[in-house]
Amino acid sequence: MKAEDVKVCVIRIEGTNCEDEMYQAFRMVGASPELVHLKQLAGKAPDHAKRNLEDYDILAFPGGFSAGDYVRAGAIFAARIKSDIGPQLRKFVESEKPVLGVCNGFQTLVELGLLPAFEGVMSETPTAALSTNDSGRFECRPTYLRNDNRGNCIFTSEIKKGKISMFPLAHAEGKLLSADPRFLEKLEENDQVVFRYVGPGGAKAVYPWNPNGSPSDIAGICNPAGNVLGMMPHPERVMTRYTHQDWTSCKGPEEGDGMAVFRSVMKKLTK
């Protein structure tokens, strides 16, 4: 497939608010993204605006405050998706098409049961949650992330294992918790850990470098098949070095650290 033939569905409803930069990020790696309202996928739109999920090659859940997030973050969006396009979404993931969720998108993927999805592609009920930050506050910060994936995740194939990137984040609920006592072990066994927060130079992350208190410093995970990635920090905000918060004081390549996430998935699809 040629890059421009890769159709990306950037899904939105009221309150998803990072769709423009998600759209631009896929544009920058040559794909053909489209902003699609959930109602367009659910047949609840005029004919000319109706869309089918199966016509897309990648599904991206942008950040934001979907439906206001007045209950658990991502819960309302997930419930609406399940009721509107649940079977289509399951089929999409089963066919191992890539799905990316950033920030509120990650929260939505967890609420949908698409992550961590230890059994099957999509659990009936959520088996993890992104809980309130330890600080109790919304945190808008830079973070250092280490790629800890051993090769399973489709979105990090172009990032060397152990490489440290700088992605910013902005959320109030990013602490990944689960009632499963073997949660972290299973993630490790299945090669589902993708990004961990680290301190400067790769040191163990303490607050604010781990900004939310996530156990084992986990910032992003994928599903066992590696085609669904959810992460709290925002790769789409650092596509050039000029949106890195410290770009005026350090040297580095023109390309921003976030670009590699998008190049990775495109490489797989355009091979």
Place this chain on the structure above:
Amino acid sequence: MAKKALSVKRDVPFPLYDVDLLSASDEDLKRVSSEMSLGLSLDEMKVITDYFRKEGRNPTDVELESLGQAWSEHCCYKSSKNILKEFVFSVKHPDVLSRGDAGVMSFDDDHGYALRIESHNHPSAIEPYGGAATGIGGIIRDIVCMGAQPVGLGDPLCFGPLDRKGELPPGTKHPKYLLSGAVSGIRDYGNRIGVPTITGGFFFDERYTTNCLVNVSALGIVRKDELTNNFAGGPGETMILIGGRTGRDGIHGVTFASADLTSTSDEDSRGAVQLGDPITKEPIIHACLEVNHLGLITGMKDLGGGGLSCVVGEMALSAGECGADVDLDKVPLKEPGLAPWEIWVSESQERMMVTCKPENTEKILEVFSLWDVLATPVAVTTDVPRTRVYWKGTKILDMDTEFLTGGPAYNRPYVNPEVSCKDKETFPKIPSAGEVIPEMLSDLNIASKEWAIRQFDFEVRGATALGPMVGKLNAAGPGDASIVMPVPGSFRGLAAVMGCNPWFTEADPYNGTMSSVEEALRGLVAVGARPDAITNCLNFGNPEKPDRLGVFREAVRGLGDICKALEIPIPSGNVSLYNEGSVGEGVLPTPMIMATGIIEDTRKAVSADFKEPGNRIYLVGKTKDEMGASLLFRKYGGSGGAVPASDPMVFKRISEKLLTAMGKKLIRSCHDCSDGGLAVAVAEMCLSGRVGARIDVPKGAQENVWLYSESNTRWIAEVSKSAAAEFERIMGSDAEVIGETGGDALTVAGSSIPVSSLYESWSRPLWDIMGGTA
């Protein structure tokens, strides 16, 4: 309400009253105004009576309510517009694309950018969370109704001292509570609608205790061929009401905003504070921009102060002597049982009005339907210049549109203020620089605002190149202007920054306001952006007090003079008067300035953190003996002294040179000198870059003036030794070497302060008061 004696209920199955003005005495007229909360003076009531005499009938309560809104200070600027006309409106500029609800300036060949700032002071003093949140909502609507995508927010806030002890005046809430509420309101609204909060400012002074100031500003980007009008295209068009339902929240918001706060404002005016709903707003932004992009609408305007009563007439009148027929029954309501006048003047949030050719109505409704946003045709424009409102088949308002929306204009009496001067200066006794500098960094007006800044998403939209904090990650220091790159794929940057010095303005309104403007413009130049425009929110006291109006007048004169001299346009502005507080002391006169600039290549932007040891430190510009109202004097008890003046021509010359040097990448870091003077500026550059510095006080200089004077037109620049010769050639006598970067301490005037303790002094205070850690 004045229903008993003067109002006669009409024989209709809903509340509608005819108010007998034609036979009313002066006392009666005053009573009608007061009992109906119209906020109209006796003279205004008489003008209205004369109007209805010519109409040959008495007004309805709906008509009087409508006039009370439209003729309020908030809506028609009756005390300020003649002064603004005299000093400010003559500033013309070819790059101004529109002076609508927001100003619009040219950004590049294809795009314009919209800018506006306004106040939400009175609601925030009563209910800071809702007041600040709806302030953001309102300013965003002003940007959207130009057809512009919002790309940045700013939030300058003024409160009483956070550590204020002792009894508060009646009806006043503690500054800490107010700040906490306002920051939460901005966070929960701004973050939810996905617009980065990129700039702002915090000002603390006892004089804001009983009347805090919450100003909100926004920037947007619009394709030039999609720039919208805020009025209808002509007669025969449909007016579609968009967004939230109408309820009793926000009744009499503008009349509330156009009077002094009192000790009982909390109880009396709670209903004037609206409720915000960002998740209704967010899809409204998408849908409004989409119908505009599709070319389906002729005009768009937001419902702010006065609600429907203001927007309908204004959209019709500006269309060229048009009028409108309104079917009030169509307006979607939050609850049944509202009186027609309440529907007509309610300021319920999240509402917009669009006008369109009738054939496009269905297509517009389809777009809003996809976003589940209510959209309801409620009126049609007519070729009769009258506004007519119908409710259940009865005509309840029928007035000349121009009379209704025009409003009076006054030349109220004023006395010119006395200004602070050198003759009456008392220089305070001060400790060594080693004590003064950390003390100043810890002053809440200087100290880190990280507690608030990190609760705001300043990077959403992925286009923020310079944010409000610069330097080391997670240990950053204060920046100057912020820069966003609003056009995807382009490195052209839009810079924005706040400037205001209320203490200068109090001591010398003319020079203080010029300094406020210059401070904002210096912030732009400090990052490498060319000043392009300003917008202002003038927060002053009761204009009916001649001394307050004198201060306002001098401030506006200063504003006009500097903008004319620099050819900087003011495409939008806002005036907030009656900021007196419940004890009538008045706030500090606060001309809040947001300046915008353009940087052709953001990749050449400069930040304020020292970059590395071994570089030369230059003072750009000249320090003068201008200690009046300086931070040093305020902190250590000095009095009098000259307030810094601004020489626009010198500013122009030096800023051109600095921009040239930045364009050649000769400057490693640059920071504007303002509060706390040179000493604080250098200390801030040290603590944000974690690089020390040695500063040499020039021979012959008065040390304490040189270190702490807040003279305008000065920057600190860091230049590498290899670039020094070329830098000096460009700057000529406008820059002098004052030291060198290096080491772990700031060494100045016989003191040496470790950079780590500079950072501690600066970063801790707000966290210590509000709780939490960095």
